[in-house]
Amino acid sequence: MSNSTFDADGITLEKVREYVWEIPQEGDMRTPARVLASEALLEEIKEDKTLQQLKNTTHLPGITKHAICMPDGHQGYGFPVGGVGALDAENGCISPGAVGYDINCGVRMMKTNLTYDDLKGNEQELVDSLFANIPSGLGGGGIVESGVDTVDEILARGVDWALENGYAVEDDLLHCEDEGHREEADPSKISQKAKDRGKNQIGSLGSGNHFLEVQRVTDVFHDEVGSAYGLEEDQIVVLIHCGSRGLGHQTCNDYLRKIEKQHQGLLNKLPDKELAAAPAGSQLAEDYYGAMNAAINFAWVNRQLIMHRTREVFERVFDRSWEEMEMDLLYDVAHNIAKKEVHDVDGEERELYVHRKGATRAFPAGHPDVPEAYRDVGQPIIIPGSMGAGSYVLRGGENSMELTFGSTAHGAGRLMSRTQAKNEYWGGDVQDELEAQDQIYVKAQSGATVAEEAPGVYKDVDEVVRISDELGIGDKVARTFPVCNIKG
DNA sequence: ATGTGC
Numbered sequence: 455m456s457n458s459t460f461d462a463d464g465i466t467l468e469k470v471r472e473y474v475w476e477i478p479q480e481g482d483m484r485t486p487a488r489v490l491a492s493e494a495l496l497e498e499i500k501e502d503k504t505l506q507q508l509k510n511t512t513h514l515p516g517i518t519k520h521a522i523c524m525p526d527g528h529q530g531y532g533f534p535v536g537g538v539g540a541l542d543a544e545n546g547c548i549s550p551g552a553v554g555y556d557i558n559c560g561v562r563m564m565k566t567n568l569t570y571d572d573l574k575g576n577e578q579e580l581v582d583s584l585f586a587n588i589p590s591g592l593g594g595g596g597i598v599e600s601g602v603d604t605v606d607e608i609l610a611r612g613v614d615w616a617l618e619n620g621y622a623v624e625d626d627l628l629h630c631e632d633e634g635h636r637e638e639a640d641p642s643k644i645s646q647k648a649k650d651r652g653k654n655q656i657g658s659l660g661s662g663n664h665f666l667e668v669q670r671v672t673d674v675f676h677d678e679v680g681s682a683y684g685l686e687e688d689q690i691v692v693l694i695h696c697g698s699r700g701l702g703h704q705t706c707n708d709y710l711r712k713i714e715k716q717h718q719g720l721l722n723k724l725p726d727k728e729l730a731a732a733p734a735g736s737q738l739a740e741d742y743y744g745a746m747n748a749a750i751n752f753a754w755v756n757r758q759l760i761m762h763r764t765r766e767v768f769e770r771v772f773d774r775s776w777e778e779m780e781m782d783l784l785y786d787v788a789h790n791i792a793k794k795e796v797h798d799v800d801g802e803e804r805e806l807y808v809h810r811k812g813a814t815r816a817f818p819a820g821h822p823d824v825p826e827a828y829r830d831v832g833q834p835i836i837i838p839g840s841m842g843a844g845s846y847v848l849r850g851g852e853n854s855m856e857l858t859f860g861s862t863a864h865g866a867g868r869l870m871s872r873t874q875a876k877n878e879y880w881g882g883d884v885q886d887e888l889e890a891q892d893q894i895y896v897k898a899q900s901g902a903t904v905a906e907e908a909p910g911v912y913k914d915v916d917e918v919v920r921i922s923d924e925l926g927i928g929d930k931v932a933r934t935f936p937v938c939n940i941k942g
Numbered sequence: 943a944t945g946t947g948c
Contacts, residue, residue: 531943556943593945651945662943703944711948790943872946 460493462500465509473921474857476520477505482725483512487521490858492921495525498869498913503529504536510725511539516546516734518799518806522858524813525921526867526913531555532728535812538861541734543794543805547720548739549731550713550746552809554790555706557746558753559664559697561836562630562786563847564761566779568690568772570670573937576771580668581895581938583767588666588760590659591899591942597657597759605649605701605752608656609641612751616758626758628825630786631815634754640744644701645708652701652752657759661899661942663907664696666760669844669934676931679849682831683784685932692781693845693934694760695838697790698753705749709742734807743792743807750791757786784847785825785834787814789864797859808859816850816862816928824850835928837919839866841896842888842909844935846919853926862928863919866912879905888936895938903942 460467460475467475467489475496477487487508491499499505504527511521511533518540527536532551539552573580589595598604598621608615613634616622627633659666671689674680685691698705713730714721716738721730732739761783765776772779792809799806817824819832828834832849839845843866854860870878881901888894888909898904922928 554943559943660943661946664943697943700944707944707948 460496462496462505465505473925477509483509484517485512485520487512489523489527490921490925491525492917495913495917495921499523499527504534507532507534508537510729511537511552513724514539514541514547514549514729514731515720516542518542518804524863525918526863526865528867530811532726533811536863536867537811538813538858539809540797540806540859541809543734543807546734546807547731548734548742548792548807549729549809550706550709550742551728551730552811553706553746553792554811555703556697556790557702557705557749558788559790560753560757560786560788561693561695561838562757562761563784563836564692564764564781565684565784566690566692566781568779569688570690573690577895577938580771581897581940583771584666584764584938585897585940587767588659588763588940589657590940592661594654595658596655597763600653600656602649602653605653606641608755609644609748609751610639611635612754613758616755621762622758626783628827629783630754631788634758634786636747636750638744639747639751641748643741643745644705644748648701648704648708651704652699655699655701657756657763658699659696659760659942660699661903665841665939665941666764667693667841667936668938669693669936671932672844672935673933674931676929679831679931682828683834683847683931685847690937691934692764693836693838694757696756696760698749698756701752702749705745709745712738746792750788754786785836787836789814797855810861812864813861814864815860816854816858817860818850818852818854821850835862837863837865837915839915840909840912841907841936841939842892842894843912843915844933846915846930847932848919848922848928849931851926851929854928857925858927862922866915866918868911869913870911872906875906875908875911876902879908879910881905884908894936898941900942907941
């Protein structure tokens with residue numbers, strides 16, 4: 455291996471500059487592909503199909519500049535998790551596999567004015583109460599039990615529905631990506647089957663890597679931005695990570711099947727059937743976009759209801775109103791979405807379907823889509839690490855529009871499969887160790903889930919965030935450490 | 943991620 459190339463078992467990456475690697479265009483690739491990573495992270499990324507999948511995505515019509523893999527990238531369905539693909543919205547296409555099965559899987563951070571000392575001694579009561587009151591695990595049971603009419607309203611209006619029904623305050627909408635609502639949602643494009651799956655899961659965490667975590671802020675790296683975000687050391691915050699449950703999963707599946715049937719021509723030209731895409735301008739592209747936006751609204755309501763219930767739990771445990779505890783939403787970011795955005799491409803303004811799959815929007819200071827409260831410092835970005843590592847708050851960096859279509863990483867990224875994790879770890883032992891060594895209280899529906907999510911199955915979130923910060927796509931603002939964690 | 947295969 456020379457200084458300027460990295461050999462990944464048959465795929466050679468050329469070093470463009472520090473932390474920027476390029477797979478040159480060849481064969482039917484329409485653009486080069488880029489990986490943003492240190493050599494240490496590349497050593498992990500090359501171990502699965504991520505790089506081949508990344509190359510494959512450059513075959514998608516309308517791919518612009520290059521396909522990009524974030525420092526936390528790993529293999530996914532067709533398109534890598536941690537992938538960003540900007541596809542021309544007029545002449546390109548839209549691909550459900552490049553959005554992900556869990557449409558608008560995402561994360562929000564709610565602040566409090568409590569300190570770690572206020573909470574110490576109450577951890578067990580708090581974790582028990584959160585676990586008892588917030589539905590989690592596979593299958594049904596949500597905070598709101600409803601008919602399909604309510605599902606339709608949620609799909610159409612997102613967090614506006616929650617506001618009108620007493621589950622949100624105006625301020626919650628103002629501190630959410632897209633204000634908790636995609637205008638282009640079309641509930642009529644979501645199948646009855648998807649709605650039936652969703653109707654009893656409104657306000658539920660789900661399983662897998664989804665969780666609710668009470669954390670304490672351990673470091674504030676940037677005074678000006680930390681103060682604009684209202685973050686200080688020892689403060690208690692709450693992180694909620696979940697998505698669109700069965701409704702989003704069913705929607706992704708429905709459209710993959712439709713595309714396979716109706717757009718065989720395009721499919722046959724792609725190197726992987728899992729990249730199935732609907733050509734821009736086709737009826738199916740419009741239908742999927744309407745359905746995906748509706749599922750995005752559903753996921754935002756899901757996180758909103760869980761946050762609402764969390765406020766109620768804190769009120770009972772700490773015997774004060776949530777307003778008194780200043781339990782305000784810092785921000786909510788989507789991890790699995792596509793959005794029509796206008797970007798500058800070689801001096802030309804172009805409308806693109808920006809696919810962010812396991813990637814976070816990271817708009818810099820001054821961008822009109824950054825909420826007014828944060829416009830001067832940049833959009834908040836929340837990057838969860840494992841339940842033993844804690845998380846980061848970043849802000850959209852100056853270089854994100856040029857390097858990544860305004861995106862950065864979304865998490866630590868898995869190191870091993872769920873099956874492998876269950877062979878390596880025993881859930882109960884992981885819980886005991888976290889409590890004894892780090893005073894982290896974990897409560898889960900299933901020990902298997904704890905084993906699958908053991909801290910050791912994740913990459914080093916510090917290293918992922920370091921690369922984002924060094925590249926100036928998302929800058930470090932604060933770090934948190936877990937106190938209580940509930941999961942499915 | 944997911945009424946734990948597509």
